[in-house]
Amino acid sequence: MTPTLTLSRLTKRFGGMEALKAVSLSLEPGKRAALLGHNGAGKSTLMKIVLGLIPFDGGEVSVCGAAPGSPSARAQVAYLPENVAFHPALTGEEQLRHYLALRGESPRQAMELLGRVGLAHAAQRRIGTYSKGMRQRVGLAQTLIGRPRLLVLDEPTSGLDPVSRRDFYDLLDGLAAEGTAILLSSHVLTEVEARTDSILILSGGQLVAEGTLAALRARAALPVAFSVFPAPGHEASLAAAFPEAAADADGHLRLSCTQAEKLPLIARIAALGDHVADLDVVPPSLEDIYSHFSRRDGQ
Amino acid sequence: MSRILATAISEFRIAFRNRWVSIATGMMVLFALVLAAAGSAPTGDVGVDRLSVTVASLTSLAVYLVPLLALLMSFDAVAGEVERGTLPLLLTYPVSRLQILLGKLLAHLAILALAVTLGYGAAALVAVWSDPGAVQGLGSLWRLIWTSVLLGATFLGAGYALSALARRPSGAAGLAIALWLVAVVLYDLALLALIVTDGGGAFTTRALPVALLANPADAFRVFNLSAAEAVAAAGGIGGAAGAIPLWQSAASLFLWPLAAIGLAVAAFRKVTL
Ligand SMILES: Nc1ncnc2c1ncn2[C@@H]1O[C@H](COP(=O)(O)OP(=O)(O)OP(=O)(O)O)[C@@H](O)[C@H]1O
Ligand SMILES: [Mg+2]
Numbered sequence: 127m128t129p130t131l132t133l134s135r136l137t138k139r140f141g142g143m144e145a146l147k148a149v150s151l152s153l154e155p156g157k158r159a160a161l162l163g164h165n166g167a168g169k170s171t172l173m174k175i176v177l178g179l180i181p182f183d184g185g186e187v188s189v190c191g192a193a194p195g196s197p198s199a200r201a202q203v204a205y206l207p208e209n210v211a212f213h214p215a216l217t218g219e220e221q222l223r224h225y226l227a228l229r230g231e232s233p234r235q236a237m238e239l240l241g242r243v244g245l246a247h248a249a250q251r252r253i254g255t256y257s258k259g260m261r262q263r264v265g266l267a268q269t270l271i272g273r274p275r276l277l278v279l280d281e282p283t284s285g286l287d288p289v290s291r292r293d294f295y296d297l298l299d300g301l302a303a304e305g306t307a308i309l310l311s312s313h314v315l316t317e318v319e320a321r322t323d324s325i326l327i328l329s330g331g332q333l334v335a336e337g338t339l340a341a342l343r344a345r346a347a348l349p350v351a352f353s354v355f356p357a358p359g360h361e362a363s364l365a366a367a368f369p370e371a372a373a374d375a376d377g378h379l380r381l382s383c384t385q386a387e388k389l390p391l392i393a394r395i396a397a398l399g400d401h402v403a404d405l406d407v408v409p410p411s412l413e414d415i416y417s418h419f420s421r422r423d424g425q
Numbered sequence: 426m427s428r429i430l431a432t433a434i435s436e437f438r439i440a441f442r443n444r445w446v447s448i449a450t451g452m453m454v455l456f457a458l459v460l461a462a463a464g465s466a467p468t469g470d471v472g473v474d475r476l477s478v479t480v481a482s483l484t485s486l487a488v489y490l491v492p493l494l495a496l497l498m499s500f501d502a503v504a505g506e507v508e509r510g511t512l513p514l515l516l517t518y519p520v521s522r523l524q525i526l527l528g529k530l531l532a533h534l535a536i537l538a539l540a541v542t543l544g545y546g547a548a549a550l551v552a553v554w555s556d557p558g559a560v561q562g563l564g565s566l567w568r569l570i571w572t573s574v575l576l577g578a579t580f581l582g583a584g585y586a587l588s589a590l591a592r593r594p595s596g597a598a599g600l601a602i603a604l605w606l607v608a609v610v611l612y613d614l615a616l617l618a619l620i621v622t623d624g625g626g627a628f629t630t631r632a633l634p635v636a637l638l639a640n641p642a643d644a645f646r647v648f649n650l651s652a653a654e655a656v657a658a659a660g661g662i663g664g665a666a667g668a669i670p671l672w673q674s675a676a677s678l679f680l681w682p683l684a685a686i687g688l689a690v691a692a693f694r695k696v697t698l
Contacts, residue, residue, distance in 0.1 A: 227431030
């Protein structure tokens with residue numbers, strides 16, 4: 127399958143500062159990729175280049191087989207900017223009718239689109255009276271116009287309440303199932319974990335990790351943490367059995383080991399029988415994996 | 426075409442809600458009626474109908490008011506979108522910058538046409554009411570309307586260009602006021618001073634016609650005065666209009682809007698995010 131989006135060795139400089147350093151990636155139809163990274167990592171810059179809003183200094187970009195920003199690319203790509211804004215004097219419906227006409231679609235679809243993002247009740251109100259999340263929904267609605275082949279969404283769930291976030295990802299699932307490729311950025315790791323196919327981590331303009339969450343988890347090889355709760359009266363014997371463990375204020379023993387050592391360690395703990403009251407195994411969290419890859423130089 | 430129209434419809438809505446339609450129309454009607462009232466005193470003029478007299482004074486009014494209204498409506502066109510942050514999303518749509526500007530132009534021109542038609546129309550009604558023979562002057566009224574729209578188009582285009590160059594509404598507003606002062610007020614004052622010092626010499630006969638054609642506001646005045654054959658009565662700078670063939674001032678009137686829009690598109694293309 128030919129990728130919907132391909133970047134190869136993309137480089138972007140602002141003055142002397144390299145905002146993107148030889149970033150290569152590709153996104154196939156129907157795939158949802160999440161772009162993660164610290165503030166200033168270059169996520170928005172990368173997206174603006176894909177849309178042809180800003181020029182780049184090196185490398186190649188192909189969007190639906192065309193140059194970014196070309197008429198053919200623009201006809202097939204939909205965008206939700208980081209801080210989406212609309213003219214406050216227009217109503218939600220009028221704004222969407224305008225966008226529909228610009229894409230050569232019938233303005234009559236405006237109400238249906240607003241309904242899909244749960245804004246039908248406010249369609250006749252001016253956008254100036256909308257809440258932040260409502261404006262964000264207008265922004266989402268306009269990305270649904272005319273079956274785009276590529277969706278570029280810059281922090282699409284910012285400002286959305288938890289229920290709306292879930293609805294939003296359901297919407298994305300539907301689009302992806304129809305073959306739309308989706309590139310979105312986010313700072314909310316948990317939602318990205320469950321609802322996207324792959325993760326891209328940018329750090330200081332470099333693509334430092336790419337793949338499914340499981341693959342990244344394996345690659346990071348972060349330690350697994352254990353909390354062992356001694357049975358009453360067995361604190362001392364347990365501490366003697368695990369001299370490498372650190373006891374915390376509650377008397378729980380804290381241990382950690384690599385992924386490969388996990389099962390043998392569990393066996394060792396289980397062998398102590400009723401000296402152990404309980405056991406918690408804490409796998410590396412998404413935050414741990416993320417910060418492992420997105421560490422900046424000198425941090 | 427449908428993209429231009431869609432843009433025009435949204436722009437018209439925005440202008441309507443921002444009260445630009447009522448401000449422009451109200452201003453034109455008010456000033457036109459004041460002029461009509463001032464001009465309704467019996468004059469010694471014989472052989473000229475009252476409407477033609479009214480049109481002559483409306484021409485002097487339009488030279489100032491039409492560029493002002495056009496600049497006021499246009500200075501925010503690009504800078505406002507930049508400031509509100511609506512431009513990045515718009516530019517990812519399959520619509521060209523030329524189409525965006527043409528859409529805005531269409532809406533603003535419609536408002537301007539409405540304002541001058543209602544304003545001049547009110548003054549014409551007063552004239553015809555007091556002198557039924559004034560209907561003879563309807564031709565010159567029609568001419569004043571369409572030339573005002575062309576003059577407006579020039580200054581709308583110039584306003585878009587300044588808006589794109591400034592990128593901030595406050596800067597664009599300053600530039601627009603400066604352009605109005607220079608093109609409509611200072612330019613004529615400078616010409617007048619030169620005529621006085623020149624005393625009918627080479628400047629008045631050769632350079633002055635070119636200078637008048639080079640300024641869209643003067644070309645507008647010259648065209649309307651010479652078309653009405655009211656040149657002799659106008660005196661001053663208008664007096665020089667007699668030396669300029671009608672087709673030349675007409676050409677200036679038609680070419681300036683194209684040049685201004687061209688300039689605006691060029692400036693808009695330079696706006697990056
Ligand atoms: N127009 C610009 N001129 C100069 N530098 C810029 C410009 N736009 C972005 N940058 C710089 O490029 C770097 C990447 O910015 P970018 O907006 O892409 O970050 P981001 O990953 O989207 O961050 P965030 O999570 O805060 O949205 C930053 O250091 C920023 O200061
Ligand atoms: Mg960003």
